[in-house]
Amino acid sequence: MGASFFTLMDVLSQPVLVLNSGYMPVGIKSVRDAICMVLMEKADIIKEAANLFIRSEKLKLPAPRIILLINYNHLPKRKIRLSRQNILIRDNHTCSYCAKQLSASKLTLDHIIPKSRWAEIQKDRKATDFNSWENIVTACKECNTKKGSKLLSELKWKLPPIKKLDPRLTPLLFVSNKTAEEFGWNEYLFYNQY
Ligand SMILES: [Zn+2]
Incomplete structure (x- = not known):
């Protein structure tokens, strides 16, 4: 059986990109939720899956891949997660120690005060938390190795x-390039990537 075999349940739980009425990506819903929104006239389908169908005996509908919300132009409130991705963005993909700007794959995260030294540092001389925006910076692999503990x-x-x-x-949304590619979302996520 090929990878294209999906049960109805599989199809209904597939992801659908949700755009606000200004074509900005605001979320990801399941095919089931997306269809409900379309039926309630809250959204229009603007892209269908090429080879994914909702089938019954009498019905064969392509599954939506992207829906556009009608009368909803807000953007989601962005929560800034403490993540590798966000630290790299904050530091402009630049090693904090040698100032080299590198691609993400050549960069690491460095704890300014390493775990093994955390306890010995006075409270007023360190960040509140070991894992925090204040104690983590972008570093190239070389500097990170040199720094050690x-x-x-x-x-x-x-x-x-x-x-x-x-x-x-x-x-606005955390979507991997692979996922965006797979579901044909790229054209609406272009500014979303970096
Ligand atoms: Zn460096």
Whole structure:
């Protein structure tokens, strides 16, 4: 059996990209929820799946892939998650120690005060939490290895001031390129990527 075999339940739980009436991506719903919204005239289907159908004996409807909300032009409130992706964005994909700008695959996250040293540092000389925006920065692999479990003061390394992440720079939706490609969402997510 090929990968294209889907039961009705499988089809109904497939993801559908939801755009607001300004064509901005605002969420992901299941095919089932998307169809409900269309039936309630809250949304229109603007893209159907090429080879995914909702079938019954008398019915064969293509499953929606993208729906457009009618009369809904808001954007979701962006929650800024403490994530690798967001730290890299905040630091402009630049190593905080040697200032090299690199692709994401060549970058790591570095805890400014390493776990093994956290306990020995006085409270007023460190961030509130070990895993926090204040204690994690972008570092290239080389610098991260060199730093190891040392403190910046021991290495005589200086850290540029840590910026605040501008929420406008974070994507509206977290969708991997692979998923966007697979479901044909790319044209509505282009600005969403970086
Ligand atoms: Zn570096």
